[in-house]
Amino acid sequence: MGYASHPEEKSDPVARAESDLSLEVVILLVFGVFMLLFGLLLFRIHTGELPYAPDSTYGLFLVIVSFQIVTMGKTPFGDLRRSWAVIVLGVCTAVIGMAACFIPGLLAEPVRILVGILLSAGGAALLAQLFFSEDKARLWLKIPGILRHLTVACIIVYVVSIVLGLVTLLPGITTDSVTAVLLIVYGVGFFYLAWCIQKANRLYPPEGTQ
Structure with a gap:
């Protein structure tokens, strides 16, 4: 079944406007919301x-990561070509994440x-790539404006x-309140990164979009 067009919709540019947000930016925004919300809620969880079910939180994080891997080939360690191996890796990550969400305690550790x-x-791998790749920070810092x-x-x-x-691997090294602040900063950082990329x-x- 189709949808009938209405004349008033055609004359309304706002109704016809489409978002120009890229998939990468959208996923970063989702990560930002996830981390910010988790950080804010952690104060009350504490x-x-x-x-609070840690397994479900970790599982949901893995599902979001898997979506990024499958759709764009972007892994937590850097960008890869979207080969079948990468897609399978993303799907397996999603399965593990969903299992952790559905059955708390099954895959806790x-x-x-x-x-x-991850x-x-x-984070260490991406930071190293940022500074050692010739087409990233070395180049971006030479150009004033958004690239900086x-x-x-x-x-x-x-x-x-x-x-x-490190906090996830060694839970006792900090308090929940400090972790909550870090999560909030992380979420805001994702929003900032999404804005910069957009x-x-x-x-x-x-190339090819001009």
Whole structure:
């Protein structure tokens, strides 16, 4: 069944306007909302006002990561070509994440360790790529404007990712309140990074989109 067109909709540019947000930016926004909300709720979880299932939280994180891997080939350790191996890797990650969400306690330790490794080792790998790749920070810092903002945003996200990964692997090294603040900073960092990428894509459109 089709949808009938209405004349008033055709004359309304707002109704016809489409978002120019890229899939990468949308996923970053989802990550930002996830981390920000988790950080805010963790204050009340710490006081016992809200129930908390760590497995489900880690599982949901893995599902979001898997979506990024499958759709764009972007892994926590860097970008890869979307081969079948990468897609299978993403699907397997999603299955593990969903299992952790659906059956709390089944994969408690393995999922926690996996998420900790993805955050810490992934953040370290991305930070190294940022500074050692000739087409990233080395180039971006030479150009005033949004590319410098992009460099700062990447540094914030990657460094906080490393710290949160260590907190996940070694839960006793900090308090829940500090972890909550780190999560909020992480979420804001994702929003900042998403804004930078969106603006950079507008100023420097990828080849083939001009």
